[in-house]
Amino acid sequence: MKPLLGDRIFLAGAMIIGIMLFIAIFAPWISPYPAQGEGQTVPNVCPSISPAGVCPPSFSHIFGTEQGGRDLLSRIFFGIRTSILVSFLVVMLAMGIGMAVGLTAGYFGGLVDEALMRITDIFLAIPHILLALNIVAILGPGLIDVFIALGVTWWPAFARLARSQAIAIRNRPFVMVAKAMGISSRQIVLKHILPNSISPLLVQMSIDLGAVVLAEAGLSFIGLGVRPPTADLGQMIFAAIDFITTSWWVALFPGLFLTLLVLGFNMIGDAMRDRFDPRLRRQF
């Protein structure tokens, strides 16, 4: 762990994410207008400038307001909350399913492997936007829709990764010895294969956190995700299209924070990838 902490990229990324996490967790307490962050309807504070309520940055609203007059900064804070929540949940789910499928397929091989991998292929082929569209049609838009659409389409990558790890490890002497001792397959997969497979999966996870944030924002951007009044960075950017020529702040600030968030995750992921490069054969 120590060398990781010494890595500047990791530190920078960790700092960014640390701040973002702080914002996400403490949004209700650190937002200047928490109620507005959550979607409270407010009166227009600058009717003379903008009838839609899009007010430029001022002392009372540091980043200005978005359409409807809500404080942009607060909205962003709550939007970060949504993004991080969704991305963590999705990646956790994806990793969970992916590892279960991949490790099983990789360790047992044969028909089990074939069957599981074909199922994985099917899911790999589903574009998440299409799936989201269908789920919205059935369940209606919202967080659940995003969660299912992304979770269901994201796990195949983890499964593939876990499978290749399992294949590499299952023939290692220490696994053979465990088999010879009479240890059950379940124990071998859980106690031997899993811990030794986890490094590349963790790297993938940290990079995927950023990717899911973007995907989620993308879904919201096209209207398939979280609906207002719930704050969502993608949704905010979408709403800003109409005002882009006149009110630069409405698109800029959400976009900036979105970028920072994804950048932070990517930096952590990159640093971890460098550290755990299997060619260098370093271990946790």
Add this chain to the structure above:
Amino acid sequence: MMQGNPLLEIKDLTVEYITNAGTIKALDRINLTINKSEFLGIVGESGSGKSTLAYATIGLLPPNSRISAGRITFDGKDLLKASSKEINSLRGRRISMVFQDPTTSLNPVFKIEEQVCRVIQQHKAVNRQIARAMALKQLANVELPEANHILKLYPFELSGGMQQRVMIAMSLSLNPDLVIADEPTSAVDATIQFQILELLSRLRHSQNFSMLFITHNIDIVSKVCDRVAIMYAGSVVEEGPSQEVFSNPKHPYTQALMKSIPRPRKSIAETKRLNVIEGSIPDLISPPKGCKFHPRCPYAYSRCQREEPELKEITVNRKVACHLY
């Protein structure tokens, strides 16, 4: 015995590695010389510094290393002060290296022809055809049958022994003065090992080069090398003609090492148990004071704990670093 101008002279060489755990003194004031057409064997176990010695000579030490003292002189030229351009022109042409595992030192995605010719063309301004002819000659030189056919193959299509011969061919292709071989036969079967050692002996006479032969295997050294230096924990502890050193080892470490080698029993009365050197290799970050071998030495006395012995000549051509002498 070969006298005259030494080809390679290492004086007081000290190399350290900087790690998270501390500074490892891998080589501690090493003094060695290799003469022209001489094969010098370096024998040592893990931590002896033998590989570090090889890499320091050819200039391939890892980035976390530091040459804190000493000088390496090759044919009069100070290698440590040379520019990287000068080192590059020396490498391959006048000093070449044969590594331990041929499967990793040959590039798996290029055919043999490509690899051997590349080495030749790097240093000689010849076109591909001439390089190829030279390559063919080299392969025949190392007794590879059907050299023409082999040039067209990829490394994985050759056996370990053949790959190692290709490596040797490559390292000799430009007629170097010094070949550094780091455990060249360890990755190869016993019968092939034998063949390669005989090949090296034969080539030495026909091509006239010196060799720094690094190994942990004493049997090999005695077959091929004129002189041998025994290394322990970063220092040379004994040096001399290989036959003499092995038939009459002077340093307690050499003696103990020879006694600990397993040999097939000659009779049922002979015990299977081996003579063991107690203890283990010292920590090179904080080595013991005085002689580094003294904690394990059956003859250690008070002076050994205080003072590190110098490598000095006790009889003609025989050097030992031990207070007993």
Add this chain to the structure above:
Amino acid sequence: MSKFIIVKDLKKYYPSGTFFNRRKIKAVDDVSFEIDKRESFGLVGESGSGKTTLGLCLMRLLEPTSGKIFIEDQDFTSMKGKKFKEFRASRFSIVYQNPLSSLDPSWTVEQTLMEPLTVNSSFSKAEARTIVQQALANVGLQPYMLTRFPHELSGGQAQRVAIARALMNKPKIVILDEPTSALDVSVQAQLLNLLLDLQERHGLTYLFISHDLNVVGNICDRIAVMYLGKIVELGDAIELFNVPMHPYTQSLVSTISEVSVKFVRYKLKGEPPNPLNPPFGCRFHTRCPYATPICGEEEPKMVEVSPGHFVACHNLELVKSGLIQTKERAALME
């Protein structure tokens, strides 16, 4: 009372080649031998000889293609399911060459040593801990090593842990696959002595697989020499080294310095042949200085040349003399 371990006509074939050109790699081809209780049986050969494959087949970590293995008069090869797993786990253990890959790198030494105790036994945590500590002491390691990871140990220490683990299930037979090949000479000596002590203390039977003739010649009671999947010579260790009968054994033995050779040293010509395409007849004949026409036509059968000493060669008389000075032979020797 028949022998402790009896192996009969063991074969391990791997399918290979294309759909149109089905071939078989005969990694182990019709091998038979017996091992006594408490014996150190050496299996010697170069890469491609099949010695490691044979060792793994003996334990059925690799399933033999055909043949029989009898352990304590029981048909081990026919066992299936739970009975098989329990039998194997109670009789066998294996120590591999490289401890860094035979020990789980993410497990501490303590976890590694505890694992065998979790199978079929009902030790309490405290009992298990005591057993583990004792096991560690038995291989000469200090208790503080329990919390270390394999990569924090030296090669010798890690291999001792592997040996300690191998003894946790109280096996009768330990398969040692090049256990000291990756170690320094001085460490090897320590470990070999340890193996000898443990063998005596626990009455173990060793199958010692190695390419290092010095080690095998020192440690083993009886030795089988393998070449391309076949045993070419089998006999008492001391006799084999002093009077090697098979030309291949002779050439191997001639690579060792201090063995008194009553025959002329020679080096083998050529490369070890391709296991996919072994020579017809005697597999060794392409490199054999004594080869005669029959060697290329017919596989030699194992013949007992003296009690307990078996050789598979057509030209034993020629080899016995060891001194034929035919022009071809002389040409082969430098």
